[in-house]
Amino acid sequence: MRKLWIVAQREFMERVRSRWFVVSTVLVPAFVGLVIFIPVYFTSRAAVSPDMARITIIDASGSGIGGRVAARLDSGVAADMAPRYEEVVPTAVAAAESSAALDVIAGRRKGYLVLGPLLWPKPDVRYSGSNATSTIEMSKLQRVVHDELIATRLRSAGMDPRQVEALTALDLQMSTERLTARGRGGSGEIGSIVAFIVAFVLYITIFFYGQIVMRGVMEEKQTRVAETVVSSVRPDTLLFGKILGIGGVAAAQLGISGLATVFLIQNRAALMARLHVEASNYALPHVTPGMGALLVVYFILGYIVYSSLFAAIGSMVSSEQDAQQVQMPVTLLLVVTALFIQPVSFSPESRLAEALSYIPFSSPIIMPLRLSLIPIPVWKLVASLLSLVAGCWLAVWIAARIYRTGLLMYGKRPSPRELVRWVRASR
């Protein structure tokens, strides 16, 4: 036990000390940060320019709407930034337009807005200006004109626009609940997008850390450190220590990345305020402690299954090319499971989804996915966990037997028949 601890400790410390660890731990929150901040930041950069109101408003409608639009656009900061309002008769529109166009060309004005004589049923509203391609400015201008048009119509129908606004302002949040033959609602349902992300993150991390275990074993074998180390510690202990140590690295890395990501998402508004940008917080899915614990258990067991298999592969090859070929079957198990993520997330109650929850190679990814989508009876959960634990034990047992023979065997990689012999042979 003491030796197991020493091996695991070396494995953990050497990796945590490395630059690789720091970089890859920072990478995930950095990526999340970019995804959260970049769009908002660029939108804020494309905000309304302060001189957008420096336009000429040519109003031929005779309703005085142009004056109200001008008043809404005027920020009141400076007189030369305010819109210039010209009320004209319909026949004088062309002349007013051409002089306003000259102002725009000379740079004295930003553009001009023409409100045609007919506002009902289809208003004739045009804008020309140097900023006509700015979507945000045009949509603001259009919104102001739109609101004033509605207000005008409401008034002419004898209604008070303020009252109408107060009456129609309603923020409706409909709560939804799943109802099936099995019952109402359910614990730990997270929502399909988050469930999908959870399954995908499980797939990526199990694969990633499994590969790290394999590289670690290959390094020990190829540099022949293994020859020295196994004279002090049994191969089994070396294998378990490695899996434990790298598992610790995974825990540290996922913990740091995960907490940083949650922090960023929860404090999005506050952080964005620092950049003088207005933004709301994203709502985090609500995860119950039981659900969280199950996710962790499935990750740990899945990691043990795959990392021990990858370790066995690392021990039986002597070169990178061999490793690429030999790891194919194990990689395929993972990739095929990942291919099932989408179908299962669409129909988590299908027979296929159920079957995949009992296979130790797919259950670490498929079962958490289903758990976050639908309520699952306890006995099915227990059955899935039991089969996974059994699969875990078998994978570790086989891996340990391949490992102790493969680690000190160089040259040609073993044939399947030799592998079977290794597994059956004594030490």
Added chain:
Amino acid sequence: MVDRCYQIVTANLQPIQQTGKTVRDWNRTPRHPYSWGILLPASPDSSMTAAVSIDHISKRFANHVAVRDLSLHIPTGMVYGLLGPNGAGKTTTIRMILDVLEPDSGTIHIMGAPNGRPGVVDRVGYLPEERGLYRRMTVRRVLLFLAQLKGVAAADAARRIDAWLERLQLVTAERDWGDARVEELSRGMQQKVQFIGALVHDPDVMILDEPFSALDPINAQALKDIIIELKRAGKTVIFSTHLMESAERLCDAVCIIAQGTKLVDGTLAEVRRAHGVQQVALALEGGTRNGVTRILQDRTLIARVDDSNQVIELDLAPSADPQRLLRALIEAGAVVQRFELVQPSLHRVFVDRVSALSPNGEAMEAAHA
């Protein structure tokens, strides 16, 4: 001294009793009715004092038998050579001693305790033939790891590591290589680090697998000094090699194995004596002329001739008298410059023994490789 290192044997020379009593005690009260009371000095293979005792171990792999019914008793405080051609089973035997492999049958004891018992192999230091270290770790951390695996406490280990680094000049006035990564070190320095890794826990038994292969002369000298020093300190050093010259210089006792079987073992002198062949080194003025050639071809007198131009090495026929040969040579008119009865070299013993086992000469080649 007299009491413990004697064995009581019966007529067929089987030990019947090993007690801590003195010879005189035993003679007064014989415990075995058939014992004749013959007292023989204990041979070095007495398991009472063995650092490593191997009893009838066999190891079979898928396609071949690596070790068959091998028994060795390696006394404490000796430099012991495990000699054999490539593929003789040396490394397999060493791995079984270290409990990396499990023998199919037979038992192995280290300092009297079964080697599978926890902590027993921690008393052994091992320098494998294929050497390597964690390349990206610093020297001190690698050594600390290896020491801790052998059960040395961290603080104690750090002190020993510093002492060794200094002694092997890995810490000098200009540079402390202890804090460098292993990959920054030259091959020679890495070998030194590897020695320290095998020694740092102050083992009672040191096992070196082909220690001199791929060592530069300076490190070979350093390793030889360490081996001698360990022996002086009462440690047991076992090393495997197929280089007879280094074995002959260093070993107190040897064992020659081939094809997984022990061919001969004992002290160097015993092994030579047991070889049975009497050798003569002969130098003649003017070389082999006229009558001399005829004498050298006399198979009742001489079994084999190896003419190396300056010296002719002769194996005498089994019952031939060297004096008769000398007389015959002088009578034939040869001018004898040198006529010396020599013990067979270890190399010679090795080649004879191993090639007798495999007549196709494969072993011979292996021995010269």
